[in-house]
Amino acid sequence: MARGRPREEGIDDAVREAVRALLTESGYQRCTIDAVAARAGVGKAAVYRRWRSKAELVFAAVIHPVELEPPEDTGSLRGDVAAVLGVIQSSLDGPEVKSALPSLLADVRADPALEARFGEAFLGRERGYLVLMLERAVVRGELSRRPDPALVHSILLGPVLTWLHLFTEKPPSGGLAASLASPLHAAVVALGA
Template sequence: MSVNPGRPRDARLDRALLDATCELLATQGYAGTTVEAVARSAGTTKPSLYRRYAGRAELVVAALLDRFGEDPTHDTGSLRGDLTALQSHQLRLFADPVLRGAAGGLIDEVGLDPATGRRFADRFLAPRRQATARILDRAVLRGEIPGGHDPEWICDLLTGPLLMRALLPGLPPLDEGLAEQTVDAALRVLAAGRE
């Protein structure tokens, strides 16, 4: 006896929900990206959206993952090249109006709800932080740096200045010069282990 698994999900609706979320984040910010607004913009209902996502924060994280992917790294053959590629990706990420529209409100929401915060950390932050660890592991294998560095600290060193410039008003804009400075700072810290 076969069990009816239910209707398959409509990939077009999935796409419409993610696209509507990105459009609203870019134009209305997190506050304007309500479940009701996303459903209306995607041409569906709130119950249809809730069958896919537990709430706004989960939907926004899904939209960010769809837009930016999970692993921004690739092996360029050198530590400097890998870090520069990572920072170029992060520069585009933090300059993107979708992320800028999402960041402040999403950070507030995940701070108030530990379960949502864990999902955000596991699905969006952890893969990016693990990318930094993979870059350092490759550099150790190539003999460019000694082992034993803290990848979490290096990730913070690379990401912190970009995040501040993206979120705090009145600071100079994000640019390639800042990205290069973060790479240079990380390389100085990593090279210090050789001395």
């Protein structure tokens, strides 16, 4: 028999929507757990049962949830790299992310316990996602060995993050992910040689 209160349907969606609305209206600093709970019409305990901190809540609401769908298998490493770049770009693009990311990362870096949980919950799962893509490439013979997922993660994430959050130029006419796919594919192949 299950113990405790069952999770109510719709709370997760209401909380995520409240986070997005508060970030748009008042920014990261004023997007508190109290404000999110009030906006979503739930108690603070319901929020804390799902997310342990404001940083984890905001990341899960506007970038990606803890659980990730397996990466698309396009049939080639180059296609998979392009697809993953598209996922990264869509995760990091948008006004809520632009508003929250600098302060969210500062909060994570300032708290060693939060940084460790964040690394396990989000970065670890992102790297596990990439391991699936890399292992497929090894099986297909496109890589002789699986490169370090942390290096591949930084190679794919870095350029997208830099373009979307540091540059003011519009993305290349062919699209950012498509423009980065060939050079970053070559970098991943070099690491797996």
